Amino acid sequence: MIRILHNRVILFLSILMAFVPCVYSQNVDIKSQDLPVKYEELNAIQFIEAVKKSGGTCIIPIGILEKHGPHLPLGTDLLSIREVALRAAKEEYTLVFPQYYFGQIYEAQHQPGTIAYSHEIIWNLLQETCAELARNGIKKIIIVNGHGGNNNFLKYFCQAQLESKKDYGVYFFLPAKDPELEEKLKKLRKTEGDGHAGEVETSEMMAHRPDLVNPTQAKIQSGEDLARLKDLKDSFTGIWWYAKFPNHYSGDGSPATVEIGELVIKSQVKRLSEMIRSVKADQKVLELQNQFFQESENPLKTRQ
Ligand SMILES: [Zn+2]
Numbered sequence: 001m002i003r004i005l006h007n008r009v010i011l012f013l014s015i016l017m018a019f020v021p022c023v024y025s026q027n028v029d030i031k032s033q034d035l036p037v038k039y040e041e042l043n044a045i046q047f048i049e050a051v052k053k054s055g056g057t058c059i060i061p062i063g064i065l066e067k068h069g070p071h072l073p074l075g076t077d078l079l080s081i082r083e084v085a086l087r088a089a090k091e092e093y094t095l096v097f098p099q100y101y102f103g104q105i106y107e108a109q110h111q112p113g114t115i116a117y118s119h120e121i122i123w124n125l126l127q128e129t130c131a132e133l134a135r136n137g138i139k140k141i142i143i144v145n146g147h148g149g150n151n152n153f154l155k156y157f158c159q160a161q162l163e164s165k166k167d168y169g170v171y172f173f174l175p176a177k178d179p180e181l182e183e184k185l186k187k188l189r190k191t192e193g194d195g196h197a198g199e200v201e202t203s204e205m206m207a208h209r210p211d212l213v214n215p216t217q218a219k220i221q222s223g224e225d226l227a228r229l230k231d232l233k234d235s236f237t238g239i240w241w242y243a244k245f246p247n248h249y250s251g252d253g254s255p256a257t258v259e260i261g262e263l264v265i266k267s268q269v270k271r272l273s274e275m276i277r278s279v280k281a282d283q284k285v286l287e288l289q290n291q292f293f294q295e296s297e298n299p300l301k302t303r304q
Contacts, residue, residue, distance in 0.1 A: 037089035040098045050095055051137045055280035058095035058138045060129065061085040062154070064103045064147040067111040069197030069249035071218040072205055074113045075101070076197070081146025083208045084265055088272035092280070095138070102126070103150040107241045111248045126157060134168035139286065140279050144173045144272065148196065149241075165293040169285040175271040184263055190255040195223055198251025200264060207261025218253035225250065 035050050036042055039058065042050050063078020073079065078101055089096050101115065102122050108114040117125075130141050145154055158172050191199045197218075206213045228243040229235075237243075244250070295302045 035093070037086060037094065037096050038098070039095050042095075047136075054094045054138075055140070056138050057140045057142060057276065057279055058097055058133055059085045059089065059142045059144050059276070060097040060100055060126075061144045061146060062100050062103055062150060064105045064149065065101050065113060065115040066105050066108040066147075066149075067113060067197075067248045068201070069218060069223060069247070069253055070221045071214045071216075071253050072197050072202060073212045076201065076205055077146035079209055079212070080201070080204045080265075081144055083204075084146075084268045084272060085144050087265070087269040088276060091269065091273035092276040094142070094276050094280075097129070097133075100129075103145075103147055104153045105147070105149050106238070107149060108248045110242075110246075122153070123157070130168065130170060134166070139168040140171060140282070141168060142171045142173060142276065142279055162289075162292065166289065167286075169282075169289060171275075171279050171285070173272060173275055175268070175275070178267050178271065181263060181267040185260065188257070188260050188263070191252050193251055195249075195251025196245065197249050197253050198223060199253060199256050200260060202253030202256035203258070203261035204264055205261070206256050207258050207265055210258070213256070215254050215256055218256075221247045221249055223247065223249040223251045223253075 035046055035053060061078065061081045061084075063075060063081055065074045066077075067074065068076040078099060082096070082099070085096050088094075102117055102125050104119070104122060105114055105116045109116050133141055143154055143158075145151065154172055158170050161170050185200070189199055194200050202213060202215060202218065206215070223245065225244045226246065229237070229240060
């Protein structure tokens with residue numbers, strides 16, 4: 001009896017041993033091959049691996065909470081730009097920072113659902129987010145913006161990175177126009193201009209989140225340009241957008257199509273994955289920044 005039991009224990013142990021290497025190698029595979037790109041989905045061990053695999057890069061896709069005509073969700077900008085960032089990160093591995101809705105949107109404060117933080121908060125939050133990423137080994141931070149109202153802020157934010165010494169670089173994704181895409185869009189589009197919540201933006205959302213689009217409602221408000229400051233010459237004023245589009249809607253989203261949306265998303269994904277690749281390969285930005293900060297400490301010694 002004891003002998004039978006003994007044999008069974010040995011049999012059980014040998015079956016167990018046969019599985020151990022298999023389970024172990026599965027873990028190794030998961031670690032190296034199936035790393036999530038979403039920052040929040042990585043565990044701490046995987047994070048170390050992800051920083052290595054990404055070449056110390058991370059995208060911060062930035063959006064906003066604002067009205068998008070009468071037919072698109074408040075989070076449209078972030079939903080769409082995250083879709084682009086996530087697809088690009090799968091083509092060229094990088095980390096993608098969690099939902100970031102904190103940007104410049106004073107011009108839509110009169111519309112329901114807008115969350116407009118103070119300029120101090122949006123500045124400090126982005127600066128501290130970059131610094132915290134850098135402290136975690138991410139020395140190349142890629143900002144990918146989905147909200148037009150952020151463009152001036154983000155360019156100035158990048159310029160201001162030279163204010164004081166940094167051990168990281170901030171790279172702002174600013175793709176040039178894609179002539180091939182423009183040609184195709186010209187044939188497909190039914191409206192002029194690329195307005196806020198207009199045909200193209202509505203199409204993008206239709207391509208990846210059709211459940212959130214209601215194109216039949218797109219005409220219940222007007223996206224017409226009222227041009228209420230047309231007599232003002234050679235000026236820029238903060239009220240310019242409200243003067244043109246008080247409904248916080250520009251153009252017409254009703255003729256939107258999945259075809260247009262996919263075209264635009266695919267073009268952005270291609271450009272962004274190429275940009276990620278070039279940022280990973282780049283050694284110059286940090287090298288020049290270091291040289292610049294060193295010279296800035298004693299400008300009189302800078303070679304003339
Ligand atoms: Zn938008």
